[in-house]
Amino acid sequence: MFVCAGCTHTQGPAPAVAALKPTGFGSVLIESSGSKQIGPTGMVLAQPLVVQVNDEQGAAVTGALVEFSGPAEVSFDPASGLTDSSGQLSTNVALGGMAARYQLTARTLAKTQKPIDLKIEEIALGYQEQLGFQLDNKYCARCHSSESSAERVSNYDNLAVKPHPFAEGDTLNKMTDAELTSIISHGGPALNKSALMPPYGYTLSKSEIDALIAYIRLISDPPYRASGMVYAKP
């Protein structure tokens, strides 16, 4: 929050909304939609995050208080609220300034005041990863993703040798950056793999290939850890 020293109406953080009084209590908190999204750093994710509070019988609970929290730079609009008649609460999430996976938490209270937490993960792409994401959309996803839309029908099922989805960390995490660069630049045969993977080294620039790799590394599941890097103690 930035303070305008020259102004008389200086305001700190927006005044907290008058404390919400929950009128309902649930026992289960589930994610309805909006998790596992990929969006640029610092920006509002395309879809709102929607969570739902249910009771023991699985029926939606109206008026349950849900609070969202996350790492320092993440913002929620609203950060807390009461569930609607379908037991849901929707919030717009803006991720922080660092390209990373963000672990967010939604919390509601059971009748016993015991907190019920739901962990949600979203991924923020920096400039480079964002570029890679767009290149993936344009060049790669038609074969490497099995998801079809009306605008882009997947070619995945048509291929005799199946390509690896980019989030497939079990396979791709074992490959070094040099190997990935090589297979993107020179095609499958460069690593004794299928010729169905064509070479893109004469179509994409070096920085574009780097961007693609940065993107692949970030969305990898399980997460990618570069070998040999030592992490500072927190």
Added chain:
Amino acid sequence: MQSSKNSSSLWQTLFGHPIRAFGVVSLLLLILLAVAPAKNHFSEWRHYQNKYLSLIGNRSDAVTLQRHFHDHDGIQQIWLPQLGVVDRCTTCHTGLKEATLADVSAQPFRKHPAIPHTLDQFGCVMCHRGQGPATTVEEAHSSTLAWEQPILPARYVQSSCGQCHRAPLTGTPQLNLGRNLLSRYGCVHCHTIKLPDGTAMKPTDDPPSLEHVADKTTREWIYAWLKDPQAYAVTATMPNFKLSDPDARDISAFLIANSTPIAGDTAPLSKNEKAPDPTAGASLYGESFCASCHAVQNAAGNVVGGDVGPELTRVGNKVKPEWLQAWLHNPRIYDPGTAMPHYRFTDPQLSLLTAFLGNKTDSDLLANVHLDAATPEQIAHGKLLVTDYGCASCHEIGGIKKPDNFAPELTRIGSKPLTQILFLPGMTHAIPDYIAAKIRQPRSFGAALKMPQFTLAPAQIDALTTALLALTDRAQDMPRALTVPAKPPSNYQPAGRAGQLMSDLACFSCHAINGRGGDMAPDLTWEGSSVQRPWLQAFLKNPGTLRPALIRRMPRFNLSDGDAAELADYIMTVYQNPAFDRDSMPNSGYPPAQVEQGKQLFYSKYACQGCHIVDTKTDKGYVGPTLTQVGSRLNAAWIYHWLKDPQAMRSGTIEPNRNMNDEDARALTAFLMTQKGSGKQEAKK
């Protein structure tokens, strides 16, 4: 003597013996002298530098990091006189250039993410704003009495790219979207935005003229639309003016009374007693690929279809059937500049489609609209309101001049002085917050304000704010040599009768030629080099499908033989790539050995079947066009040059450049030219 003794005793009580006094004064002087080094020692930036040293101290690469740091300790400065940049940010942001700090998330030590510019060339405030020369956290990041521009929140950082880059960049989707929205939502109809090159930003939304609106629709629909445009169509870009019932009544009265008829824009409906078959209407709608441009909201609430033309979910509530039939017959009578092609529908097709679209209604929409006949006072008041709300800024309205500068100019809105802004209570006093709030809820700044309420998603509001924040003093005053200008828009118009035909068929709504036109369909700039004339003419008559997976396809316009021949001739003659002669290679008669070699290359070395289909029994590739009859569609010379460098033939195509040698390219061309299709094409000739 007494007094002197007294004064000396005073002196002595204060400082004692002169020598002691000398000592005290020296000490004071020494302390005073120490203030500057102490301030330096206890300064904020040194505190951060020390914190950085302890952060890197226990890393495996500590020695390298420490060496980098000790080459640059003390206050750091990036000075770029040409850009007016004096940035000391790197004094505290010590790890910006350290690649190995990728895992550090603590500020101010984070590594800067990879971007196409370097710190040394551009500094920091060019992108992040804030006060560069400051050496305290507060002064650098916040507004102060002497400095208004605080640091830019990360969500708007792409606006800074837009200060120099006028053309859309792959890396700035948010900025591109925002600029697109400024034109598409018609912001620039009312607000002037002058670009640094002297031109003004142009709207792309083409709001309909209201001069003949009574031919098209009813007063009741206009009333309902004015009250809530999104109730009629969720995708409507028309904003909500929050009109009172009497105001909406009077404006609708004026618009209908002011409308003049045009000959031929309504057609008598055929007296067909038998109700037309609804499934036949739906299939004609599908076959004509109306959905490529028009969206319809389905039962699940999803909007499906293109956004070139208006949404048609409730079109039956809006248009009069007589007008609709005449429009479908030839839209250019009512609106000569429309993006809608002039389909050559037959009479039965016209009544079928009119009935099909006429049934797209929502019984609730106009159920509660009951308007009495308009009085002259209402019409006069309506005219007053139309002038007052600046309706003519967007719409052509007979007898009302388009107002100049109806709303404040936004050319330098990103640098607007805070003293000129009225903030709402509780609002952060910063430009980005002001712009975003103004777009989100314009009337929250005063119920009497004229700016209407737009229906925008949060991401769209952020994008618009980003595009507006790019309009700064710096952007305006940047030396031209340092900016990256946008490509000037092309006003290419093909000549002669073929040119008229292409306007009539609205080819440019989907295809681009010589830099003008849409991107829904392939660029046709080199189409004459690419295709064989018999195929082209047959395709214009009856467009087949080259890409079975595509939902957007070329519609059939029912062209006459003469029109198809005229167009084919023009395309074959004019749209040729000067880089090669399309007849330089034969289209058939390649030696079988070369054809066989090409086939081997196709299936093994280059594995083209991954994306293309040559043999429908074995190949499944759906990414590129089907090649089963490519030998009667494309010219051999085009295929050869395409294989050598696809992007040179059509920039942006996704087929990768294989760096193919001549021999392989020739053999593949020979093989592909043997794919002549089922023979239907030959038979037609």
